[in-house]
């Protein structure tokens with residue numbers, strides 16, 4: 398969907414919200430008026446008193462007279478609220494409950510488009526992007542530790558399974574205690590060792606809690622950003638910079654151009670500076686390989702400030718590196 402389509406959808410959703418709130422208020426009114434006939438009398442009194450007040454104002458009546466009518470209006474309001482409460486309704490039972498109190502679901506805050514429209518557009522875009530992620534298949538409860546060898550990796554005396562058990566526990570806790578203060582994660586290891594699975598398991602838990610998660614494969618994301626380089630990376634780069642949690646899958650598989658390389662640094666750097674957690678998964682397994690592919694700046698920010706989780710399995714190429722630490 399392009400921006401105009403997203404805008405139209407967001408506005409349509411607001412119109413539905415507004416209509417729903419108004420319909421609900423009318424139903425509530427029917428219910429309350431059936432039970433409390435005095436409410437209708439109070440409505441008529443409000444109209445009469447309001448008219449009288451307007452007449453006094455037009456006739457430049459004394460402040461005292463105006464205050465008297467104003468007090469009468471307030472007394473009617475108070476009686477209405479008291480009657481509602483006595484009959485078991487909330488005092489705002491008759492008011493429409495709009496999803497956005499600023500624009501009352503019209504989408505307009507005076508002359509300008511209300512902030513809630515922007516929020517709806519972002520939510521729609523995220524929902525569209527998340528459609529491609531296999532969240533249902535990748536959960537914590539179906540992460541199978543038995544596929545990791547139980548034999549110790551020499552000379553570390555720790556098995557891949559033990560290490561993966563630790564990674565699984567860490568990711569579970571990360572999802573359970575997620576906040577803006579959480580560190581960014583760099584899940585590193587060979588293909589097929591479950592990095593994407595755990596990243597998506599975190600995403601699934603957080604989406605259910607209402608966190609704004611954006612999941613993208615690095616290849617697709619930077620393909621789009623490269624295409625939109627004359628638009629400063631376009632909408633997608635803006636979304637990636639803003640998301641509450643960004644999951645960038647398979648960093649290192651994107652097609653690298655000087656522009657993409659500069660965007661990767663900008664992304665890593667801005668999100669760390671803004672304390673917005675990011676989860677990277679990558680086959681790149683050392684700071685040196687990251688330095689070589691991108692730059693030392695990217696390598697030192699990623700390896701200096703992310704929590705690094707190393708993934709092990711059947712393929713033991715990492716064993717040597719682990720043994721050195």
Ligand SMILES: [Zn+2]
Pocket residue numbers: 497498499500501502503504505511512513514
């Ligand atoms: Zn609004």
